[in-house]
Amino acid sequence: MVSTPFHTQYFAHELTRRRGSDEDDKFAGALIDAQVDLNPHQVQAALFAFSDPLSGGAILADEVGLGKTIEAGLVISQKWAEHKRRILIITPANLRKQWAQELEEKFFLPVQILETATFNSATKSGQPNPFDAPKVTLCSYQFAARKKDLLRLTGWDLVVMDEAHRLRNVYRTSNIIGNTLKEALSPYPKLLLTATPLQNSLLELYGLVSLIDEKVFGDVASFREQYSNLNNPAVFQNLKGRLAPLCHRTLRKQVTQYVNYTRRHVLVEEFTPHRDEQTLYDQVSEFLQRDTLASLPNSQRTLITLILRKLLASSSYAIAGALGSIRDRVQKELKRGTPGSLEDDLAEDYEALDETAEEWPDEQEPLTEAQRALMTEEVAELDSLLARAQNIRQNAKGEALLHGLQRAFEAAARQGAQRKGIIFTESRKTQDYLLELLEDNGYAGKVVLFNGTNNDERSKKIYQQWLASNKGTDKVSGSKTADMRSALVEEFRDRAEIMIATEAGAEGINLQFCALVVNYDLPWNPQRIEQRIGRSHRYGQKHDVVVLNFLNKGNEADQRVYELLSEKFKLFEGVFGSSDEVIGAIGSGVDFEKRVADIYQKCRTPQEIKAAFDALQASLSEEISDAMTRTRAQLLENFDEEVREKLKVRQAGTQEQLGRFTRLLMNLTQTELGDRASFTSERRFTLHQPPRDDVAAGQYAIPTRDEKLREDTGEATEHRYRLGHPLAQHLVEQAKTRDLSVVQHLHFDYAAHMAAGKGQIGALRDRVGEEGWLTLSLYTVTSLGQTEEHLLWSAFTDDGDVIDADIAQKFFEVQASVEHTDLAPPTALNDLQDTARNQRKEAINTRNLKAFEDAAARIDAWSEDLKVGLERDIKELDRLIKEARRAATTAPTLQAKLDGQRQVQELEKKRTQKRRSLFDEQDRIDEKRQELIDQLAGKLEEEESLRPLFTVRWSLK
Numbered sequence: 001m002v003s004t005p006f007h008t009q010y011f012a013h014e015l016t017r018r019r020g021s022d023e024d025d026k027f028a029g030a031l032i033d034a035q036v037d038l039n040p041h042q043v044q045a046a047l048f049a050f051s052d053p054l055s056g057g058a059i060l061a062d063e064v065g066l067g068k069t070i071e072a073g074l075v076i077s078q079k080w081a082e083h084k085r086r087i088l089i090i091t092p093a094n095l096r097k098q099w100a101q102e103l104e105e106k107f108f109l110p111v112q113i114l115e116t117a118t119f120n121s122a123t124k125s126g127q128p129n130p131f132d133a134p135k136v137t138l139c140s141y142q143f144a145a146r147k148k149d150l151l152r153l154t155g156w157d158l159v160v161m162d163e164a165h166r167l168r169n170v171y172r173t174s175n176i177i178g179n180t181l182k183e184a185l186s187p188y189p190k191l192l193l194t195a196t197p198l199q200n201s202l203l204e205l206y207g208l209v210s211l212i213d214e215k216v217f218g219d220v221a222s223f224r225e226q227y228s229n230l231n232n233p234a235v236f237q238n239l240k241g242r243l244a245p246l247c248h249r250t251l252r253k254q255v256t257q258y259v260n261y262t263r264r265h266v267l268v269e270e271f272t273p274h275r276d277e278q279t280l281y282d283q284v285s286e287f288l289q290r291d292t293l294a295s296l297p298n299s300q301r302t303l304i305t306l307i308l309r310k311l312l313a314s315s316s317y318a319i320a321g322a323l324g325s326i327r328d329r330v331q332k333e334l335k336r337g338t339p340g341s342l343e344d345d346l347a348e349d350y351e352a353l354d355e356t357a358e359e360w361p362d363e364q365e366p367l368t369e370a371q372r373a374l375m376t377e378e379v380a381e382l383d384s385l386l387a388r389a390q391n392i393r394q395n396a397k398g399e400a401l402l403h404g405l406q407r408a409f410e411a412a413a414r415q416g417a418q419r420k421g422i423i424f425t426e427s428r429k430t431q432d433y434l435l436e437l438l439e440d441n442g443y444a445g446k447v448v449l450f451n452g453t454n455n456d457e458r459s460k461k462i463y464q465q466w467l468a469s470n471k472g473t474d475k476v477s478g479s480k481t482a483d484m485r486s487a488l489v490e491e492f493r494d495r496a497e498i499m500i501a502t503e504a505g506a507e508g509i510n511l512q513f514c515a516l517v518v519n520y521d522l523p524w525n526p527q528r529i530e531q532r533i534g535r536s537h538r539y540g541q542k543h544d545v546v547v548l549n550f551l552n553k554g555n556e557a558d559q560r561v562y563e564l565l566s567e568k569f570k571l572f573e574g575v576f577g578s579s580d581e582v583i584g585a586i587g588s589g590v591d592f593e594k595r596v597a598d599i600y601q602k603c604r605t606p607q608e609i610k611a612a613f614d615a616l617q618a619s620l621s622e623e624i625s626d627a628m629t630r631t632r633a634q635l636l637e638n639f640d641e642e643v644r645e646k647l648k649v650r651q652a653g654t655q656e657q658l659g660r661f662t663r664l665l666m667n668l669t670q671t672e673l674g675d676r677a678s679f680t681s682e683r684r685f686t687l688h689q690p691p692r693d694d695v696a697a698g699q700y701a702i703p704t705r706d707e708k709l710r711e712d713t714g715e716a717t718e719h720r721y722r723l724g725h726p727l728a729q730h731l732v733e734q735a736k737t738r739d740l741s742v743v744q745h746l747h748f749d750y751a752a753h754m755a756a757g758k759g760q761i762g763a764l765r766d767r768v769g770e771e772g773w774l775t776l777s778l779y780t781v782t783s784l785g786q787t788e789e790h791l792l793w794s795a796f797t798d799d800g801d802v803i804d805a806d807i808a809q810k811f812f813e814v815q816a817s818v819e820h821t822d823l824a825p826p827t828a829l830n831d832l833q834d835t836a837r838n839q840r841k842e843a844i845n846t847r848n849l850k851a852f853e854d855a856a857a858r859i860d861a862w863s864e865d866l867k868v869g870l871e872r873d874i875k876e877l878d879r880l881i882k883e884a885r886r887a888a889t890t891a892p893t894l895q896a897k898l899d900g901q902r903q904v905q906e907l908e909k910k911r912t913q914k915r916r917s918l919f920d921e922q923d924r925i926d927e928k929r930q931e932l933i934d935q936l937a938g939k940l941e942e943e944e945s946l947r948p949l950f951t952v953r954w955s956l957k
Contacts, residue, residue, distance in 0.1 A: 084157035168204035218865025269404035320389035417515030794832035
């Protein structure tokens with residue numbers, strides 16, 4: 001419908017007003033903007049994160065595959081819409097790009113990734129604090145810890161910690177990164193994302209909760225004492241109740257009615273290296289295992305050895321390149337007389353090196369004179385190894401790939417999947433070798449490459465063709481890196497059969513159309529493997545996914561690594577995400593990778609290898625505890641039917657809100673644009689005359705749910721219209737700032753509404769023929785650290801019949817004509833406005849008082865925890881005194897009896913001092929408690945304002 005300026009001003013404020021934490025449509029604006037197929041459990045989780053304005057944050061602990069990134073994206077989008085722009089996301093280094101892509105492409109948020117290079121560049125350009133930028137900031141845990149001082153100074157509106165189980169041992173002083181971040185980010189609200197908040201010990205849960213708010217539980221000792229016996233129902237319910245306001249968890253089995261999870265099927269292709277390959281492996285391995293190795297500087301040896309072993313297992317071409325780089329570097333060092341770095345050279349081939357180095361720093365040790373003396377000898381040895389590698393032309397694993405691919409494509413076809421497969425390798429040189437191998441064996445013209453630079457001629461041509469075919473559409477972002485990635489993925493989806501990807505392909509691309517994942521090189525870090533498979537085995541995948549792995553039958557260590565990854569971590573088979581529980585047990589996966597690397601480096605015989613892997617497997621069994629899994633389920637999960645019913649209600653409500661907001665936005669757009677655009681449906685229009693230079697002419701659409709899915713696969717060609725689009729922002733601001741202070745008469749045409757087939761509005765049907773007055777004001781309240789805005793409707797008929805607010809706003813679902821009036825509004829309207837204001841204020845006060853009481857109860861429980869700790873010390877002294885008395889009584893000699901009595905006296909003296917100080921300490925705790933409650937009470941103070949928007953005379957015909 002084409003509306004009046006009064007309609008669009010109401011629409012504009014309704015679309016953009018800041019909502020209270022208890023309003024169900026809090027995220028409605030973000031829902032229009034989100035380029036995601038949103039599910040109700042995600043909205044439920046995001047609302048939970050906002051549910052308590054006085055808490056320090058929340059833990060979102062949904063099982064893997066349920067979209068915790070999307071849940072966090074909703075929260076971040078809402079903060080951004082409220083102009084709270086200081087947002088930090090701390091994530092494992094290898095997930096930074098994936099996060100950046102999700103936020104940019106699905107939520108249209110500006111993002112910066114801070115690492116050493118970008119940080120230094122920013123400071124050189126004159127930014128004293130690169131964290132304080134008008135963008136969402138992404139960085140790794142290690143980088144954040146190194147920049148703790150700047151983190152502390154930046155007034156964050158929100159800090160998101162992904163894979164937060166990495167910090168679950170923060171209660172230990174040995175967890176340096178965890179404690180550093182806890183101290184630096186203490187004042188700021190936090191959102192912790194983890195599917196495994198509790199793995200091996202209840203203390204891990206204590207640690208995560210302390211990151212959010214240190215005043216939920218007392219100290220570690222009192223927590224351990226209170227909750228050591230969860231078999232006691234009262235103790236169990238007490239802990240569950242204290243966790244409930246902070247931790248939200250949904251399970252896959254609770255959402256199966258609207259999320260379809262496919263399975264994984266594993267294929268293993270075994271191979272035995274050719275004799276010359278095995279000889280090369282043995283010689284390089286012996287070279288790397290030497291106690292002293294001058295070719296690799298001590299400061300880098302552990303890291304570089306790891307990389308060389310991975311390249312050695314990849315292909316003869318990969319290790320040849322690395323050996324050549326080492327030899328060239330040593331020769332330069334001998335000429336220069338100072339040590340150099342191999343990282344830049346190796347990073348060109350092994351693209352994951354920077355991230356590996358960041359999470360796995362080496363010990364810095366000076367280069368010894370003895371090592372320098374060995375360099376000349378080792379150059380000759382490196383020449384020999386290089387020559388041997390270069391002479392190898394046939395790789396047994398490459399030959400196995402040809403056979404394995406055929407098996408895997410047949411298995412995928414049986415699942416109904418199209419002929420698409422992604423092959424992952426850890427080496428750029430292996431990638432080139434595989435391209436040539438496949439092109440020569442039936443896949444000519446069917447292969448696309450994906451790596452960190454994509455600067456080969458094939459990729460450049462694909463990119464140029466993609467630019468030409470998508471010219472003038474929203475698909476072209478202007479970022480060459482992002483657009484190149486999109487072009488290569490589309491080439492794979494539409495034309496190629498195989499994509500050969502380095503580790504860059506494991507980050508930030510979605511391949512739901514591909515149901516075959518080939519691990520040509522298998523990382524030792526389980527999380528990297530999960531990340532790779534997750535490119536295809538993710539939400540939106542319609543088929544079971546086939547995973548093809550390769551197993552070197554000639555290498556005992558390789559076989560044991562595969563056994564652990566497959567059987568212990570359950571990476572390759574089962575339902576999507578089933579491996580997450582186990583992966584969470586090992587934190588970052590880096591420790592596991594280090595332990596495997598250590599076995600390869602130190603064990604020389606099959607017996608040594610077997611013993612080392614047996615020990616590793618035994619330690620993993622201790623870490624992956626069935627008992628703790630059951631405890632986690634009882635503590636953190638709600639009853640299925642309870643959750644399902646809530647989600648059913650949430651799904652209906654979300655769809656209704658989204659539909660309403662879509663109508664408001666399109667009605668506003670049509671009215672404000674006038675003849676600048678032509679509208680072909682309720683969701684589509686063609687813009688002929690853009691109102692601003694940064695807005696393009698062309699076709700615009702708010703996509704439906706199915707159309708969003710098609711956009712995810714690149715099929716849409718229109719401009720995606722949304723509330724955050726520059727055109728919508730311009731029109732909303734235009735409508736909001738229009739002066740409507742002159743009273744007009746609005747003739748609402750209900751008959752025309754019905755004639756257009758738009759359905760009855762019962763509340764208005766009964767009022768046809770009536771006239772009266774109506775006013776709308778914007779009521780703004782700031783309290784508990786947040787600002788919220790409410791639209792206050794006041795209306796009545798000429799007969800004095802007061803009209804409810806929810807009916808008054810329904811008038812504006814009907815089109816109207818505007819006519820000037822000389823009548824002055826009655827003063828009774830002002831009285832109605834005061835009543836509406838007082839009612840809204842009372843509702844806000846009631847909600848805030850509940851939040852205050854909940855927060856005060858948490859502080860009370862915290863103070864009682866600390867008192868329990870004080871009394872525990874006295875109980876412990878009582879126990880020690882009894883033991884000392886018993887020992888003194890049974891002492892065999894007089895001297896021993898005297899010594900025992902002295903010990904008893906000392907302990908009794910200490911107990912007396914403790915008792916005297918107990919009351920003083922309790923008083924101090926009570927004082928601190930009162931101080932904290934006074935601070936809470938201060939936050940209850942409100943600032944409010946009321947701004948009239950318009951007053952109209954109305955009639956309904």
